[in-house]
Amino acid sequence: MTSPSDSPSRAFGASRTVGGILRGKALGNTPNLSDYPEMDPQGKVRVYTSNADPAEMDLIEMKSSFSMNHPVVSNVAPVLQALDGRYSPIRRNRIFIMDDDHWSPMGQFENAISFNDSIFWSREGNNQVLHLLLVNFIYILKSF
Numbered sequence: 001m002t003s004p005s006d007s008p009s010r011a012f013g014a015s016r017t018v019g020g021i022l023r024g025k026a027l028g029n030t031p032n033l034s035d036y037p038e039m040d041p042q043g044k045v046r047v048y049t050s051n052a053d054p055a056e057m058d059l060i061e062m063k064s065s066f067s068m069n070h071p072v073v074s075n076v077a078p079v080l081q082a083l084d085g086r087y088s089p090i091r092r093n094r095i096f097i098m099d100d101d102h103w104s105p106m107g108q109f110e111n112a113i114s115f116n117d118s119i120f121w122s123r124e125g126n127n128q129v130l131h132l133l134l135v136n137f138i139y140i141l142k143s144f
Contacts, residue, residue: 042070047067048063049065054103079119090109091110093136097119099120
């Protein structure tokens with residue numbers, strides 16, 4: 001005797017096809033973390049502008065001129081290139097990055113891009129933050 005042609009397909013060893021103990025959570029039915037596309041964590045770049053000597057500037061007392069969101073990266077060039085697209089006067093300034101409570105010089109825009117030094121993102125709450133200082137050339141001229 002053969003099964004009717006409108007019968008459900010064979011279960012291939014499954015003892016129950018509905019109402020089982022796994023309740024739809026069998027292997028492969030739920031997404032894993034690796035199933036999602038990779039996303040770069042976003043950080044905040046706080047940009048400070050000044051004409052003063054960076055050694056005399058205290059980050060706690062300073063107020064950022066503006067900020068932008070940027071993926072957390074390990075080198076300075078991508079951050080500066082993104083900033084240049086939004087704030088073109090960056091090319092006329094000396095660039096410093098906060099590193100271990102001191103302003104580390106990156107040089108002028110073109111030099112900072114070509115050297116592409118590594119950078120340190122600090123934590124503020126749940127956010128990663130990069131402090132970037134733009135110093136106008138006037139301070140440099142006064143120091144001579």
